[in-house]
Amino acid sequence: MRLRQGIVAQSIFFTAAAIVALSTAALLLFTGSRGLAVFGYMNPAEFFLSGSWNQNDENFGVLPLLAGSLLTVGLALLISGPLALGVSIFMVEIAPEPVRRVMRTVVELFAALPSVIYGLLGLTLVVPWVRESFGGGLGKGILAASIVLVFMTQPTIVSIAEDALRALPESLREGALAVGATRWQMIWRVLLPAARPGLITAVVLGTGRAVGETIAVQMVIGNITSRMPKSLLTGATTMPAAIVTQLPEATSPEHRAALIMVAFLLLVITFSLIAAVRAAGSRGKARPTTRRRPSPAAQTAAVKGGD
Amino acid sequence: MSRRWTYRPWTVFALLILLIPALAACGGGTATAPTTAPAAAATDAPAPTAAPTEAMAATEAPTEAMAATEAPTEAAMADEMSGQLTIAGSSALLPLIQEAANQFQTMHPGAQITVTAGGSGAGRTQVCEGKIDIGNSDVPISDDEKTKLSCADAEMTPVAIQAFAPVANKEGPGSVTSLTKDQLVGIFNGTVTNWKDVGGDDTDIILVNRAKGSGTRSNMAKFLFGGDDAQFAEGASEEDNNETVKTTVAQTPGAISYLGFAYLSDPDLLAFSIDGVAPTKADIQAGKWPIGGPGYAITKGAPAPLAKAFLDYVTSAEFQGSDAFDKLGFVPAK
Numbered sequence: 001m002r003l004r005q006g007i008v009a010q011s012i013f014f015t016a017a018a019i020v021a022l023s024t025a026a027l028l029l030f031t032g033s034r035g036l037a038v039f040g041y042m043n044p045a046e047f048f049l050s051g052s053w054n055q056n057d058e059n060f061g062v063l064p065l066l067a068g069s070l071l072t073v074g075l076a077l078l079i080s081g082p083l084a085l086g087v088s089i090f091m092v093e094i095a096p097e098p099v100r101r102v103m104r105t106v107v108e109l110f111a112a113l114p115s116v117i118y119g120l121l122g123l124t125l126v127v128p129w130v131r132e133s134f135g136g137g138l139g140k141g142i143l144a145a146s147i148v149l150v151f152m153t154q155p156t157i158v159s160i161a162e163d164a165l166r167a168l169p170e171s172l173r174e175g176a177l178a179v180g181a182t183r184w185q186m187i188w189r190v191l192l193p194a195a196r197p198g199l200i201t202a203v204v205l206g207t208g209r210a211v212g213e214t215i216a217v218q219m220v221i222g223n224i225t226s227r228m229p230k231s232l233l234t235g236a237t238t239m240p241a242a243i244v245t246q247l248p249e250a251t252s253p254e255h256r257a258a259l260i261m262v263a264f265l266l267l268v269i270t271f272s273l274i275a276a277v278r279a280a281g282s283r284g285k286a287r288p289t290t291r292r293r294p295s296p297a298a299q300t301a302a303v304k305g306g307d
Numbered sequence: 308m309s310r311r312w313t314y315r316p317w318t319v320f321a322l323l324i325l326l327i328p329a330l331a332a333c334g335g336g337t338a339t340a341p342t343t344a345p346a347a348a349a350t351d352a353p354a355p356t357a358a359p360t361e362a363m364a365a366t367e368a369p370t371e372a373m374a375a376t377e378a379p380t381e382a383a384m385a386d387e388m389s390g391q392l393t394i395a396g397s398s399a400l401l402p403l404i405q406e407a408a409n410q411f412q413t414m415h416p417g418a419q420i421t422v423t424a425g426g427s428g429a430g431r432t433q434v435c436e437g438k439i440d441i442g443n444s445d446v447p448i449s450d451d452e453k454t455k456l457s458c459a460d461a462e463m464t465p466v467a468i469q470a471f472a473p474v475a476n477k478e479g480p481g482s483v484t485s486l487t488k489d490q491l492v493g494i495f496n497g498t499v500t501n502w503k504d505v506g507g508d509d510t511d512i513i514l515v516n517r518a519k520g521s522g523t524r525s526n527m528a529k530f531l532f533g534g535d536d537a538q539f540a541e542g543a544s545e546e547d548n549n550e551t552v553k554t555t556v557a558q559t560p561g562a563i564s565y566l567g568f569a570y571l572s573d574p575d576l577l578a579f580s581i582d583g584v585a586p587t588k589a590d591i592q593a594g595k596w597p598i599g600g601p602g603y604a605i606t607k608g609a610p611a612p613l614a615k616a617f618l619d620y621v622t623s624a625e626f627q628g629s630d631a632f633d634k635l636g637f638v639p640a641k
Contacts, residue, residue, distance in 0.1 A: 056519065123554055128558055138513050138515070140555070219551055222544035222545070223544060223546065223547070224542060224543075226541060230542075234542065246518060246520070248425050248429045249427070249429070249520025250432075251456070253455070
């Protein structure tokens with residue numbers, strides 16, 4: 001009886017795994033084949049090197065989108081990374097248990113907020129703030145998008161980094177303190193280096209979340225594709241924002257192919273990030289750290305990373 | 308551990324059994340989710356009509372015979388009007404078409420109509436590709452598109468007149484409430500950059516556009532630049548929906564954009580008159596208002612019976628004269 005149940009369970013799980021694997025392959029195949037069709041309309045040099053994406057003259061250069069994504073995500077992580085690290089160190093090493101529990105709930109809540117809520121908050125709070133603080137204009141642009149992304153990436157990075165720090169054996173702390181290290185030295189010289197793989201994973205997954213974020217960014221960045229980003233305060237676009245803005249109105253086959261090619265590039269970027277996580281993770285295995293199961297917040301955050 | 312393992316497969320099984328009908332329902336067509344509401348409306352609606360008939364039947368015996376003869380004809384009609392209809396496209400036209408679909412389904416419970424937005428461009432493309440039955444568009448299908456999408460036999464039915472007007476934040480224009488076409492051209496092509504140049508306050512003009520290809524933007528380009536979209540000033544932000552445009556303009560001093568008729572009465576915005584003509588219902592219907600035109604329901608070739616019946620209803624005097632138009636902010640096509 002038990003054996004038969006085992007077989008049934010196994011086949012169910014195998015089927016589930018096969019469905020996931022097949023759909024991933026189908027996704028790559030579909031976007032790849034439809035997207036690469038763009039090179040039937042224009043040569044790759046034009047697509048990858050032209051600094052303008054403009055439907056009016058049917059010129060689709062991916063650089064403004066790529067640059068916008070790079071700047072937005074880069075700026076966001078520059079703020080978000082250290083901030084999240086600080087928060088997680090506080091939660092693990094400094095905060096008393098009740099405070100930690102409240103913070104944990106807050107982080108989980110932030111992880112569960114739908115993108116469009118972040119977008120709405122960005123549009124009604126961040127954009128006017130940027131406009132008034134940095135002078136004139138609309139306030140929409142890379143800076144506003146980055147600020148929104150700082151908030152959106154916090155839960156992902158905090159929850160995974162917190163798990164990584166918490167998983168460190170108590171002996172590390174005791175040993176460091178025993179040889180006369182201050183609390184700061186213990187954290188900075190012992191804990192952070194020991195938790196490095198986990199912390200890298202946290203930042204990379206946060207990057208994944210930021211790169212793929214669509215609606216919230218689209219609402220605050222201004223969606224200008226026809227030229228390279230001029231400054232952090234003027235309108236720009238990112239890859240997913242351009243897709244969601246333009247695909248509904250894309251009637252020409254070359255325009256649609258170009259947008260799907262952008263989607264394919266996004267997939268490639270996301271997969272590279274996952275590969276980076278795995279690389280960081282396997283380096284971590286060599287160290288004597290016991291990884292615990294990630295918290296629910298970490299799981300939600302990691303799952304949401306690809307949307 | 309082993310004790311946990313013994314019941315797990317059954318939990319998974321139970322979940323799967325629950326999931327299969329759900330998946331099947333989803334696979335049964337995208338129609339499922341949106342149609343539930345209209346279907347409910349359809350079942351609700353007959354109840355009030357049924358009551359009077361019963362009352363009549365009770366008071367007048369002879370009507371029973373009439374009711375008996377009527378029943379089969381009604382059933383036959385319902386049978387003819389059953390089937391599925393998929394409509395997509397212009398988000399501006401969506402509320403009106405949705406309302407028409409709800410009313411149509413109330414009259415013909417056998418008909419399942421799914422209306423979704425997606426943009427005028429998507430409406431034209433998908434109907435030409437045969438993915439949907441009717442595509443809604445704020446602008447007519449162009450000759451270029453007819454060739455590219457092999458859609459030479461597209462049939463366009465005007466369903467409502469859409470009007471668009473320039474709207475601005477209340478800070479900036481000062482006392483200005485009417486602009487000339489030349490002033491608007493200057494503002495939107497980027498040569499006029501301060502409200503004081505058109506008689507307003509000393510405030511920078513901040514342009515907010517809809518995304519290229521949007522029906523609203525196309526109508527604006529047709530009025531301002533003879534349809535040449537490239538003349539819109541470079542570097543103005545582009546938004547993909549009316550709500551974001553509205554919020555952005557309402558909160559940014561000096562901002563100007565354009566919106567559909569339904570938004571013009573918004574208290575946070577200032578809608579401009581053009582050359583002294585205000586965007587009122589009467590002037591729009593009389594053809595005095597210069598921006599806009601008919602919104603179309605497009606079919607590939609002649610519409611199939613159900614699609615034709617639906618379009619007949621949308622263009623009928625009954626629907627065009629209904630208060631749905633006023634309520635939703637549309638101007639009847641007739």
